[in-house]
Amino acid sequence: MASVSIQNISIRIGDNDIIKNLNLDVVGGEFLVLLGPSGCGKSTLLHSIAGLNEVTDGRIEIEGQDVTWVDPSKRNIGMVFQSYALYPTMTVERNMSFGLRVKGMPANEIERKVQSVAEMLHLTPLLKRKPSQLSGGQRQRVAIGRALVREACVFLFDEPLSNLDAKLRTELRRELKLLHKQLGTTMIYVTHDQVEAMTLANRIVVMRNGCIQQIGAPCEVYEKPENLFVGSFLGAPSMNFVRGNLVTDANSVTFTTAQLSLNLAHYAFRQPPTDGQPITLGIRPEHIRISPQGNLQGIVALIEPMGSHQVVWINYCGNTFASITQQIIEYKLDEHIIFDIDVTKASLFDQVSEQRL
């Protein structure tokens, strides 16, 4: 259960600052997901932990040991790549045992370890095959097996499920989570897929432009986004945003726009709100409730049925809100619809700094 500590890391490639002064502590045994849009530096950061990228500045510690300049092979790390990166000329068995053979482990011990990992990942019947004779899911399983065999103290995953089709991805995601439960090893996982992040992570690290935007448990990041970017990046469909102003008096705070007025009495402000402050209100689709008791009236613009739920897009005075409803009522396009907004679950952001209030 190795911890990983990243201290004041900067990474420059050519003239580009990919990562600037980043700090991150990974607790031993946790499943940490680095989440962000492509180009945010999450993969670069992962490669630096693996030692495949040189850092320009800063320090990386694994289990309290400074490994900033240690060769990748000496860091006791297992890594799984997006493209699987299996050795094409070797059988599954030789792929998995390559690292152990490099270490000079006795043949019978290698045999035993490969067998036990193959059993765990249901690869036993495939051991004699070449990678080209495997399906995508099997290949990624072999890649995971190759990392596991080495009994590393930290596992790194670089978008391992991105090349798989949707069904396999869900399957393998579940297997990965079970695997983590079984092994309890520290895992760092890079993805741009928020569903993967939410389902797998103990903690999510949301990144943008080489900076950490928020670190927290999936629910925390989802429900209390630290800024506008985090709010909009997580969730599908995305959070609804409305721009307006704060109006405060002696005992109430209200969010107002030309058409809306919402009482924010239950909102936990971090700092006392100021009167007239321009803010953006963020509200998740599931907190826009379609019900006859509502106090707002809009028009159905679009319906997306999802099976278990449906997404109804509502036009309200020039704003379009996405609403998720579990009800199986069939709405019609252009139908008038009554809804309300669950303000207690809303997030408020400053319009200038885009930070949570």
Added chain:
Amino acid sequence: MSYSTTARQNRKLSSPASIGVYVFLISAAAFFVLPLYIMLVTSVKTMEDIQLGNIFALPVSVTLEPWRIAWNSACTGVACEGIRGGFLNSLAIVIPSTILPILLGALNGYALSFWRPRGANVLFAILMIGAFIPVQVMMFPLVRILATLGLFSSLSGIILVHLIFSMPVMTLLFRNYYLAIPQELFMAARMDGGGFLRIFFQLMLPMSVPIIIVAAIIQVTGVWNDYILGLVFAGRDNLPMTVQLNNIINTTTGVRLYNVNMAATIITSLVPLTIYFISGRWFVRGITNGAIKG
């Protein structure tokens, strides 16, 4: 179904455009086959037969004597031992001059595309410039250098010269081949603890079979057909087949033995010819299949 295909073929065969294509293809084939035909036919004719002067005619009587003479007893200058010695010399030059450049070129390409040391691009550019300078320009300085090293006029000298002149093309070939292999494969091997040589020999070289075949074809034919480097650097004891062939043909004592000359020429060109026939099918093979996404 079969009716429509035959109809289509008939139409194609008879159209003016396809007639033009066939005329061109047949004349192009004749252009290459005819000289070969003359060589083969002449090499099995007796001298009396040749003196009839009908070079396209089939032999009156077939004799393998010219082939035996060419191999065993034709005069290459003072000695009259045929081209056999040259054949063995050429083999002794070609085998190391193929294996060493391929190994070194592959190693260069591997280092350049995966390890990317500082200044690698500059080094590679310099090497490429080397490919554009004619061999003749470097001839004299190289003679001096080899003489100083004590390698001039020796087997190792000529092998070293071939190695040097092959480096640009071999490096380019392997570098470009390795650039197409995903970097992640290399990273995975690094994580598994593989060092510089282990990754090269256990992972990259086994994946390089198609390009090794291509490189071998280039090297074998290039070195086998070489004349000037062999003449200058090999020394009298190691003269390659091409030089000896030239000597046989240019040795003028009495009658010019056209049949022996033709036989010697065919024997000399046999090795590159065989290489082409054997290796053709390897060109299309894809070895990285399955390493990357399906």
